[in-house]
Amino acid sequence: MQGETLKGHLDLLLLSALESHPAHGYAIVERLRKRSGGNLDLPEGTLYPALHRLEDAQLIASRWTEESGRKRRVYQLTAKGRRALANRQREWRDFVRAVEGVLEATV
Amino acid sequence: MNAGSIEAYLQQLAAELRKRGVLETRLVEETREHLRDAMTEGERGGLAPEAAAAQAIERFGEARDLAAKFAAQKYRTLHAALLVAAVALGLAIAWVDSRPHWDDTGITAGMLLLSGGALGLAGPRRPWLWALGVGIWIPLYLIARTPTMGNVLGSFVILAFPFAGAYAGMALRRFAGGANPNRA
Numbered sequence: 001m002q003g004e005t006l007k008g009h010l011d012l013l014l015l016s017a018l019e020s021h022p023a024h025g026y027a028i029v030e031r032l033r034k035r036s037g038g039n040l041d042l043p044e045g046t047l048y049p050a051l052h053r054l055e056d057a058q059l060i061a062s063r064w065t066e067e068s069g070r071k072r073r074v075y076q077l078t079a080k081g082r083r084a085l086a087n088r089q090r091e092w093r094d095f096v097r098a099v100e101g102v103l104e105a106t107v
Numbered sequence: 108m109n110a111g112s113i114e115a116y117l118q119q120l121a122a123e124l125r126k127r128g129v130l131e132t133r134l135v136e137e138t139r140e141h142l143r144d145a146m147t148e149g150e151r152g153g154l155a156p157e158a159a160a161a162q163a164i165e166r167f168g169e170a171r172d173l174a175a176k177f178a179a180q181k182y183r184t185l186h187a188a189l190l191v192a193a194v195a196l197g198l199a200i201a202w203v204d205s206r207p208h209w210d211d212t213g214i215t216a217g218m219l220l221l222s223g224g225a226l227g228l229a230g231p232r233r234p235w236l237w238a239l240g241v242g243i244w245i246p247l248y249l250i251a252r253t254p255t256m257g258n259v260l261g262s263f264v265i266l267a268f269p270f271a272g273a274y275a276g277m278a279l280r281r282f283a284g285g286a287n288p289n290r291a
Contacts, residue, residue, distance in 0.1 A: 045169075070143075073137050
């Protein structure tokens with residue numbers, strides 16, 4: 001799935017990728033790639049403006065950490081982000097159900 | 108291409124950000140770590156260092172596109188704040204100017220000029236918008252009060268002051284090398 005298709009869903013995907021535990025940018029990309037079986041292939045640079053935007057909206061927070069002598073910016077969900085993720089997951093599932101209903105309708 | 112090409116890419120990214128008036132060392136640092144991770148991953152997958160670096164950069168995307176996207180995002184917030192400030196300043200100046208005992212047109216013009224200048228300096232990409240936000244209220248008030256053709260045309264002369272200020276602010280910012288208003 002390419003960048004344009006993902007555009008409208010990027011926030012939901014990023015929040016979901018951070019749901020279980022914090023991660024730095026490259027780990028988020030890897031997580032999305034693995035969870036999607038390699039089907040989500042976004043231009044990796046687009047990740048950072050999106051992460052900074054989510055941070056400005058206080059849906060995620062970040063801090064520098066040091067791992068094996070390397071500095072990394074690690075992102076994690078905030079309480080507000082967790083609520084936003086729950087709402088967006090619900091909206092997405094409703095949307096998928098509605099579209100499937102239309103696609104499967106025989107009349 | 109090798110780790111040096113990653114540094115070259117980072118320099119290009121920093122330059123593209125600077126051109127757009129965004130000083131964002133954090134984004135450059137995060138990009139460096141990301142590209143190093145991606146390069147390591149490529150090497151683990153059997154690629155030569157040059158090919159791994161090239162693949163990492165290609166997957167990350169064009170530095171110019173990333174800088175443009177990031178700057179547009181930053182400017183969106185800044186521009187909303189500047190527009191609110193322009194309207195607030197414009198309304199305050201118009202209110203002072205409309206007081207019955209206020210007859211110092213020179214001070215009004217000076218306030219419009221300075222307000223436009225400050226806003227043009229802070230947001231060099233939309234000087235016309237700050238000029239209108241600051242300057243439109245006095246003409247509107249005058250037209251609403253006495254809507255004659257002469258008054259309409261005459262009152263819009265006042266717009267020259269915030270426009271002159273805002274474009275002078277923009278020019279000063281460009282001269283200082285802080286931002287190129289034609290980019291992003």
